[in-house]
Amino acid sequence: MKTICVFCGSKHGDLPKYTAVARELGRILAQNDVGLVYGGGSVGLMTEIADAVLEDDGHVVGVIPQALVDMEVAHLGLPDLRIVHSMHERKALMAELSDGFIAMPGGFGTLEELFEVITWGQLGFHHKPCGVLNVEGYYDGLLSFLDGAVEHGFLNPVHRQMLLVSNEPNDLLEQLRAYEPPSIEKVLKEDEL
Numbered sequence: 001m002k003t004i005c006v007f008c009g010s011k012h013g014d015l016p017k018y019t020a021v022a023r024e025l026g027r028i029l030a031q032n033d034v035g036l037v038y039g040g041g042s043v044g045l046m047t048e049i050a051d052a053v054l055e056d057d058g059h060v061v062g063v064i065p066q067a068l069v070d071m072e073v074a075h076l077g078l079p080d081l082r083i084v085h086s087m088h089e090r091k092a093l094m095a096e097l098s099d100g101f102i103a104m105p106g107g108f109g110t111l112e113e114l115f116e117v118i119t120w121g122q123l124g125f126h127h128k129p130c131g132v133l134n135v136e137g138y139y140d141g142l143l144s145f146l147d148g149a150v151e152h153g154f155l156n157p158v159h160r161q162m163l164l165v166s167n168e169p170n171d172l173l174e175q176l177r178a179y180e181p182p183s184i185e186k187v188l189k190e191d192e193l
Helices: 016-031 044-055 066-070 087-097 108-122 140-151 169-178 184-192
Strands: 003-007 035-038 060-065 081-084 101-103 130-133 163-166
Touching: 003 087, 003 108, 016 035, 016 044, 016 169, 035 044, 035 087, 044 060, 060 066, 060 087, 066 081, 081 087, 087 108, 101 108, 108 130, 130 169, 140 163, 163 169
Parallel strands: 003 035, 003 101, 035 060, 060 081, 101 130, 130 163
Antiparallel strands: none
């Protein structure tokens, strides 16, 4: 696994632990020679993880739309900052450059990015692992919701298992490395029954 895309908040959140874990994940990526792909921002958890990777001489690629550059939220200290035209182009390039995905705590944008890439995996458009770093139980409610979607017949249990979860960065990275995607064709046929 050469690169991980990390989706995370443009804010720091209300707990210092969110920042601490973002920086810990950044250090772990750099120390394991795993490059970071992220949204290119200089705000919130985004800048914390990028700076931690850079401080440990790791590789960072930021991908940001021009509109956000114009709002002066781009991380201008990145050696590789790619400026694109739209959010759609941003997400497509981030996915293309990455071997796996981690969502840290964040808001609407983080959730939207996570659900897009896991949906692509569910449909077999890619076979890359997706995980959430469940810092201080941040994603507990979302995980319960997904379990309910399985219970109510809207989400196949095999697809639910595609979302890897840990509250510890090293453990989540190991889960991503060990990930084996389900046989999508078989699952889709079972869904048709």
